[in-house]
Amino acid sequence: MCLRVHKLIVLWLGFVLLTLVPRSCLSVEIDREGLPDTGLNTTDWETGALPPLDDMWELNDFQIAAKNVLGARWYASYRTAALDQVTYEANMNIWKKIRLNGYTFRDVSDVNLNTTILGYNFTVPFFIAPAAYAGHTNASAELSLARAAGKMGALYAPSIESTKTIEEIADVGFANQTMFHQEYVWSNRTLLIDDLSRIEAAGYKAIFLTVDNTGVNGIRVQAMRQTGELDSDSGHSASFTLDALAEIQNLTTLPIVPKGIKTAADAKTCLDLGFPAIYVSNHGGRVLDGVPTAVEILLDIRKQYPEVFEQMEVYADGGVRSANHIITLLALGAKAVGLGRSPIFANIYGEDGVDRMLTLLQAELQTSLQLMGEADIQNVVGNTTYINTKQVEVEYFGIS
Numbered sequence: 001m002c003l004r005v006h007k008l009i010v011l012w013l014g015f016v017l018l019t020l021v022p023r024s025c026l027s028v029e030i031d032r033e034g035l036p037d038t039g040l041n042t043t044d045w046e047t048g049a050l051p052p053l054d055d056m057w058e059l060n061d062f063q064i065a066a067k068n069v070l071g072a073r074w075y076a077s078y079r080t081a082a083l084d085q086v087t088y089e090a091n092m093n094i095w096k097k098i099r100l101n102g103y104t105f106r107d108v109s110d111v112n113l114n115t116t117i118l119g120y121n122f123t124v125p126f127f128i129a130p131a132a133y134a135g136h137t138n139a140s141a142e143l144s145l146a147r148a149a150g151k152m153g154a155l156y157a158p159s160i161e162s163t164k165t166i167e168e169i170a171d172v173g174f175a176n177q178t179m180f181h182q183e184y185v186w187s188n189r190t191l192l193i194d195d196l197s198r199i200e201a202a203g204y205k206a207i208f209l210t211v212d213n214t215g216v217n218g219i220r221v222q223a224m225r226q227t228g229e230l231d232s233d234s235g236h237s238a239s240f241t242l243d244a245l246a247e248i249q250n251l252t253t254l255p256i257v258p259k260g261i262k263t264a265a266d267a268k269t270c271l272d273l274g275f276p277a278i279y280v281s282n283h284g285g286r287v288l289d290g291v292p293t294a295v296e297i298l299l300d301i302r303k304q305y306p307e308v309f310e311q312m313e314v315y316a317d318g319g320v321r322s323a324n325h326i327i328t329l330l331a332l333g334a335k336a337v338g339l340g341r342s343p344i345f346a347n348i349y350g351e352d353g354v355d356r357m358l359t360l361l362q363a364e365l366q367t368s369l370q371l372m373g374e375a376d377i378q379n380v381v382g383n384t385t386y387i388n389t390k391q392v393e394v395e396y397f398g399i400s
């Protein structure tokens with residue numbers, strides 16, 4: 001009897017204490033890290049639990065959800081960038097300096113978002129870029145990325161450092177789905193040749209060859225604080241010279257697209273070496289901190305070697321979180337635009353999350369296009385009448 005009364009008193013005290021705790025202590029407050037505030041309400045979320053998928057209305061929402069659900073270790077691993085994150089911040093903020101030109105009095109009743117990448121048909125001009133080890137967000141890892149991309153008709157290019165194997169990802173794709181695959185320039189040549197032949201045998205149609213972290217990875221301080229150690233040996237060749245770049249085209253019959261081009265000079269080199277395309281990228285700010293954004297690199301290539309855009313395809317990525325960012329890069333000459341972190345963050349919900357993320361972006365793109373008075377995405381590619389980049393140009397090139 002005495003024990004029961006004691007238990008009741010403890011319960012009652014607990015209840016009283018709970019009612020005294022301010023509401024804010026129970027609700028989740030997440031540092032948005034400067035992301036635009038579009039009204040996402042996290043007060044009903046539970047720390048560490050997956051928030052409702054229908055709270056997600058734009059790409060940044062998925063980052064906040066991932067921050068809530070992933071432990072600090074894995075959130076830092078995906079989100080982090082190199083050193084002072086100057087390039088990462090620039091990637092995220094460059095868009096504020098760009099204005100879109102929207103025209104009225106045009107027929108936008110029939111919108112086309114279809115495009116081709118290296119001659120393959122896709123329903124949207126954006127794609128899922130390679131990002132290592134998707135498995136720490138969801139057990140389905142790269143398989144959900146491949147499925148969601150296939151469902152939409154978008155390109156996916158898995159990383160060679162994926163959680164799932166080259167073959168597992170290929171197998172989960174739809175019968176008519178086109179995927180490319182990323183590869184690093186391993187110092188172990190046997191491994192390089194073996195990877196290239198497995199990629200080809202598994203049915204991937206092209207290779208994004210990442211050339212911006214030869215020898216070493218970037219130093220990602222936030223991630224190192226979590227792991228307590230410097231990034232391990234990358235295994236990438238540190239002696240990947242121009243001769244080696246030229247020669248690598250002989251190791252596979254698949255088209256090779258150098259990824260991580262960040263100067264106009266390197267873009268011209270790739271053109272001269274006969275590559276069919278280049279991929280302008282600073283690796284989401286994760287390698288050499290301080291390098292320019294895709295916007296600045298594309299502007300520089302336009303200025304110095306405009307023939308690049310006429311003679312080869314150009315893809316670009318870095319900080320792309322909305323349709324207007326895609327439109328900007330397309331207008332500067334990119335044929336297709338990559339998404340790195342956003343699909344990874346959306347994958348905390350598995351395939352449903354990636355589906356929703358891609359669908360929201362597609363809807364944004366269609367809407368922006370119509371509001372700009374353009375019905376065909378192809379008319380945006382390389383058409384700078386749709387954007388005003390003067391503020392960036394003045395800052396980047398100086399006043400001459």
Ligand SMILES: Cc1cc2nc3c(=O)[nH]c(=O)nc-3n(C[C@H](O)[C@H](O)[C@H](O)COP(=O)(O)O)c2cc1C
Pocket residue numbers: 077078079091129130131132159160161182210259281282283284285286317318319320338339340341342344
């Ligand atoms: C967690 C993570 C892992 C990545 N892994 C690779 C990789 O294995 N190979 C590669 O070429 N790029 C990799 N990248 C770079 C992306 O392909 C892409 O260039 C970059 O993330 C684009 O920037 P965004 O994240 O702002 O969209 C990775 C990026 C992130 C965030």
